[in-house]
Amino acid sequence: MKKLNILNVTAGRISAKELDALPSHLRPVLALHKAGYDLRQIYSPSSVQRHMKAFREKGISLRCPNQ
Numbered sequence: 001m002k003k004l005n006i007l008n009v010t011a012g013r014i015s016a017k018e019l020d021a022l023p024s025h026l027r028p029v030l031a032l033h034k035a036g037y038d039l040r041q042i043y044s045p046s047s048v049q050r051h052m053k054a055f056r057e058k059g060i061s062l063r064c065p066n067q
Contacts, residue, residue: 007061010034026054034066 014034019027029051032042039048039062055062 007056008059009061009064009067011067022058026051029055029062033062036066 010030010033012034014031018030022030029039029043033039039051043051052062
């Protein structure tokens with residue numbers, strides 16, 4: 001179990017605490033994700049991959065819809 005890389009999924013409304021924990025270039029991405037937008041319709045495929053990787057490194061998965 002220790003080898004599994006378990007990521008957190010997002011839930012609820014966006015909070016100031018969540019935004020403060022992110023660099024400024026990732027804040028709009030989280031806000032759009034939490035609002036229910038499909039990032040693939042807004043950003044290019046390479047940008048989506050880059051954003052997914054940045055959030056994955058922070059332990060957050062944007063693959064699941066906001067709960």
